[in-house]
Amino acid sequence: MGRGGGRFGGRGGPERKPTLPLKESLKQLAHLLWPFIRPRLGAIILGTLCLLVGLALGKVVPLISAWLVDNVLTPAVKGGSDAPEIGVVYRQVGVAAAAMLGCALLSALVSGVHNWVVRSASASFVRDLRMAVYRHLQRLSLHFFESRPSGDVVSRVAGDVGGLEEVITFVGDRLFNDALNLLVTTGILFWLEWRLALVALIPVPLLLLMMRWFSTTIRPVYRATRDRYGEVHAKLQDNISGIRVIKAFHADEQEVSAVGGMVNRLFETQVRAIRLSSVAWPLMGFLHGFGHLLVISVGAFLIVRPGSTFTVGALFAFTAFVMQLYHPIGALFHTYNHLLQCLASGERVNEIMNAVPEVADASDAYELPDAVGQVAFDGVNFRYTPEVPVLKGVSFVAQPGEVVALVGRSGAGKTTIINLIARFYDPEAGRITVDGHDLQSITQASLRSQIAVVPQDAFLFNGSVSENIRYARPEASEEEVRAAARAAYAAEFIEALPDGYESLIGERGVKLSGGQRQRLAIARALLADRKILILDEATSMVDSHAEAEIQQALAGLMRGRTSFVIAHRLSTVVHADQILVVDEGTIVERGTHAELIERSGLYNSLCREQIRSA
Structure with a gap:
């Protein structure tokens, strides 16, 4: 029977999803990550304090340079009666140099502490987030995995979760630092010379407009890139798992061509992102240079203007602070770019975390007591998709210790019955019980802890x-x-x-x-x-001699246990206590082998077909 497609998977790879509005995407990302960021607020605060100290030290050096130029070097160069003695100049230069060296050493120290604290926090953040995603995956129902490419799921848990590490290392950490740096630097510029500060701010509106254009253009590209990564990962995992089939059918070149097409589509989306970045970053560099040119030109005019109090040292410090003005703007642009990439990864991780298990324990579910082994179906209906019914009105009772064989043609619904016993799915109608306990009233863990499965x-x-x-x-x-x-x-x-x-x-x-x-x-x-045993063609992969030996072993294993056996080789079920013949989702016959062989029904027909085939 066919299964329905998934939310983000299908035969052709991950389904393309529309990009969320920026505000909604940010809200979802914050909701996803806050439980993992909150325990690390102490480390983030310590890292932020280190940044603040480094920021303050960075502001001190240009001011020392300005003092050195205006109060030491300029008077010494001009000479005259007010010129300081050369020994005094050397001492003052030495003091200034020592102060700047001390600032550099202290800045390096706090930078090292900051790097260690933030990197450690981000590594543990990714570890906990990845484990949370994996735990959530384990809680999801079987249908979630059957309807999605496993490689794409792995890509989200491994690649996309790893990409979210930058939320701490770049976005959260740098965003605060660069924004504060921008505000402080702007204040210092206005304090030094307000007219020149206005000149320095001329390129800023253009930079902000460029950031907005870049974000609206690049976000869909980043999302497409992450989806393409998932598509390639899914295909590679599929091919590696099926390498025997590929080799057997000499389909190497066919698969190389298929993977090549996916890799080329990934490459095309990457080139689109590179093309956009190649326009944005040089344009930003040009605007920075243009701003510097304006500052130096207007600053020189202010210095030579008659009666001006604006000094060469002030211009020297001002240009250094202009660098510190444009650098955080560029860094904010860079951080914003990382944020957009994080949003693309966050959306993909959120799609997993927002997935709701189709089979979930009830709020008042209780533990199944040690099972005796009675299993009953009462009027059970089930379908994987709304259009195709798989089971229709299935009813039977398996008494403790009985061997129940499920027989029928392929696609009749035998495996679905087994899946319902293990509660991989819930029926849409009817009731399934173990020892009188409705499966939807007990916990899945306590049920499955009493079931053993040997799959085909x-x-x-x-x-x-x-x-x-x-x-x-x-x-x-x-x-x-x-x-x-x-x-x-x-x-x-x-x-x-x-x-x-x-x-x-x-x-x-x-x-x-x-x-x-x-x-x-x-x-x-x-x-x-376990008390309940499921054997799905358990001897299908062994030779006839080994089958006889294993059947003896299984006979001992099944003694005292309720056993469900799916078998196409009817010779393996002749000793079953009860044989259920399934056809098109209904039980059309039931009884022992001896009883059913006497009837001219489907079981008799299947036995004759196998005898003729033999």
Whole structure:
């Protein structure tokens, strides 16, 4: 049965989403990040104090230079009766130099403290945010992951969350510093010479207009770039996971071409951003130079004007402060650029954090007591998409310890029934109970802690054999692990591996054969020792000899447990206590093998088809 598309995924990669209005995007970013910024306010305040000290020290040096030029160097150069003695000049120059050196050393010290404090805070900020996003992902329902490219989700957790580090290191930290620097410098300029200060501010409106143009133009480009990154990441992950199929069908060049197209689209969006930056930054540099030229020209006129009190030292200090005026404007522009990039990343992270689990525990949900194992469906309807019903009025009761086989053609709804038992989805109508407890009244964790699953495509993690077997029971002893492996007829091949139970099996168990992976999955379920067991074609990947051995092991495992078995090979379900024949979402037959084979129904037909095929 088909599944619905996701909010930001589909076959072609991440779905293009419209860029939010700037105010709304900032509001969402603040709401997302504030819980992670608040615990680090102390570090941010300390870093800000360091910036303030550095800012003050930066203002002192030009004033010392102005005093040195007007009160020491200029009188010494002019000579005359008022000229200071050369020894006095040397001492005063030495004092000024020592003061400026002291300012430089202190500035370096506070800069180092600031860098250590802010960088440490930003690193821990990213760590906690990434873990919060991952925890939220774990709470989301199965449908969320089935309807989105996994590579795009990984790109958001890894790349976009990492990009938000600049909220502290650049945006929050530098924004305050540069804004304060701008205000203080402007005040000093007006204090030195208000007319020249007005001249220095002439380029500022043009710079502000350019910033507004840049922000409205570049934001959609930054969002498109982040989406393209996610698209490429998703495709690469898909191809690496499916490398065997690519090699088998000699589709190397086909996939290189497909990835190349995505990489080129990413490149095109990056070039658009570069093109815009290449216009904005040189234009800003030109406006800075133009402002300097105006200040020097008007300043020189003020100095030579008869009766002027504006001195060369004052102009010297004024030009230094003009540098400090234009630098924070440029830095604010740079910070604003980083903020826009953060907004693009923040929007993508927010889409994950705003995703609501389709299956969630009720506010008054309680823990499922130790299960006896009765499972009942009562008039259950379900659909993945509104257009296509998958289950229609399904009802049955599995008594404790019974083996219930689900039989039917592909797409009949067998796997959906299994998914509902584990509460990966909720039915749209009807009721499912375990020992009389409605699944929607108990916690998901307490339900799944009493279910063991052996899927058709056994998924193994990139770790050791031992780690994979004890996945559901990390505290299990080595002897329990070995016992489970023996019961699953896996001990022989495990002990033949180079490092035995500590052998690394690669991503998804790539170093093992299909049958070996399936045996490890069975050993994992054996060690879990749960009351409800789900076997989805559990012997499909093993040969007939191994199947007979594993069937014996499973028979022992299923004894005393309620077991649901999905099987296409009907020979594996002949001893089931109850066989449910599913067709187009309804149970059309039920009974034992002996009962059903006597009828001329679907089960009888499926058995005959398999006999003819054999």
